[in-house]
Amino acid sequence: MTSATLNIGVVGLGRLGQRHAENLAxxxxxxxxxxxxxxxxxxxxxxxxxxxxxxxxxxxxALLAHPGLDAVFLVTPTALHAQQIIQALQAGKHVFCEKPLSLDLEDCLKVEAEARRHPHLKVMIGFVRRFDASYRDAAAKIREGLIGKPYLIRSQTMDQNDPGGFFVRFAATSGGIFLDCSVHDIDLVRWLLGNPQPKRVYAIGTNVIHQGLREFDDVDNGLATLEFTDGSMASFMASRTMAHGHETLTEVFGAHGRLTIGAGARLHRVEISDNKGIRHECTPDFYSRFADAFLLEAQEFVDATLGKGELSLSLGDATEATRIGLAMTQAMRERRPVDFG
Ligand code: NAI
Known part of the structure; x- marks a missing residue:
């Protein structure tokens, strides 16, 4: 790609698609x-x-046939991702696609195979937390050896309760709480631990508020524990029912110390002291927490596509995140540990 500008089409203009479209515009x-x-x-x-x-x-x-289009941003329901990526590649377009790559492992592998047929086209799955300044700082400190070899990560994605029940409507296509929410933590854990091989997963869940999720075999609070073949471990917590806001928190334990990323979920660096005590406001949703990271990931995609850098994450990473998320979902639904082959 030699042009100085990337001509992009955004597909899906819902909750997140509108944000991506505004950023790109x-x-x-x-x-x-x-x-x-x-x-x-x-x-x-x-x-x-x-x-x-x-x-x-x-x-x-019709969008793919738009004259001069170089790339698409797919911000569509997850169940559509794999097919839409394949269509875009076959039309000669670079692809940014929201996470997760797919809810089906075979489809992930089909996308990887199609991408190999078009080595000149970039494909990026948006694991946005890898672009957050705090997670990047933690990753750099781990690589420098600050806390020694990391052996345990505890990571959580806790969303504020939405009384309107968006997640219940979304459940038909989201893949459930582990593939929709914990998939971010799964990707973080693999990244921060240096991509160990998963060995066995345990998972449970419950419905605290959104009983309608039962229809989709989904829960509004889930817990999972993952063992890797090198002896490292990870623990995951995901919730749709927090009263106070969106709280993404990760703790990385190493032989010589611990890194804690995102504790407190502060919206601003303002402390309020009044007749209720001393407190601060919490990030209300994922976008208020990761707005800067969404910009940086879009920039990395555009730069890599224009030949000014490389993508820092691969389709293989996205496939692995789906593989682990599927095993967690299976472990919870079948109430038994699931081994990886
Ligand atoms: P949404 O339901 O608000 O939006 C989906 C959009 O896709 C809507 O504009 C809908 O009209 C459009 N759409 C549906 N069928 C289509 C088709 N056949 N062709 C083109 N457009 C179609 O969903 P939301 O929350 O924006 O999620 C979209 C994707 O983004 C999901 O894969 C989700 O997992 C991901 N996501 C990622 C987040 C992150 O932190 N990186 C946070 C929220 C969502």
Whole structure:
């Protein structure tokens, strides 16, 4: 790719797609948002009104045929990712796709095979936490040996309760709490521990508030424990029911120390002292916690595609995250430990 600008089409303009579209339109150097796609007319109206989008498609194949399009950002329901990535590659487009790559291991492998047929095209799955300044600092400190060899990670993704029940509607396509939420922690754990091989997983879950999730064999609070073949371990906690906000927290234990990332979930560096005591406000949602990281991941994709750097994560990483997330889900549903082959 030699052009100085990457012409991008955003596919899916929901909760997160709108954020990616705004970033690409206004905040990512060398990115140009040239078209958008959603089957929902109201979302296309939003893009026209908010972004001045001139090329709005209800049909994905029509977006892929947009003249001069270089790349797509897929921010669509997870069940569509694999097929949409394959279609984009076959149309000669670079692909950024939201996590997880797929809910099906075979589909992950099909995407990897298709990507190998187009080695000149970049494909990136958005594990956004790898682009967060605090996680990057922790990763660098681990590589420097500050805490010695890490042997245990405890990582959690805790979402604020949404009384509107977004997650219940979302459950039909999300893959369940481990593949939707813990998949971030799974990717972090692999990254921070240096990609050890998973050996066995245990998992349980419960429904505290959102009983409607039962219909999808899903839970609103889940716990999982993972052993790796090198003896390292990880513990995962995911929740949809926090009263106080979104709290992503990771602790990495090494032989000589511990790193804690994200403790306290502070929205700002402001402490409030009043007749209720001393407190601070909490990040309400994932976007308020990771807004800067979403920009940096988009920048890495654009730079790599324009030949100004390499992608720091691979499709193989995304496949592995799905493999582990599926095993966690199976362990919880079948109430037994699941071994990796
Ligand atoms: P959403 O349901 O709010 O949005 C999905 C969008 O896809 C909607 O605009 C819908 O109209 C569109 N869509 C549906 N079928 C389509 C099709 N056939 N062609 C084109 N567009 C279609 O979902 P949300 O929350 O924005 O999630 C989207 C993806 O982003 C999911 O894979 C999710 O896992 C991921 N995500 C990642 C997060 C992160 O922290 N990195 C956080 C939230 C979501």
């Amino acid at each position: 206004h905040r990512v150097p060398n990115a140009k948002l040239v078209a958008v796609c959603s089957p929902v007319e109201k979302e296309l109206d939003w893009a026209r009104a908010t972004l001045g989008a001139q090329h709005c498609y209800a049909d994905y194949a």
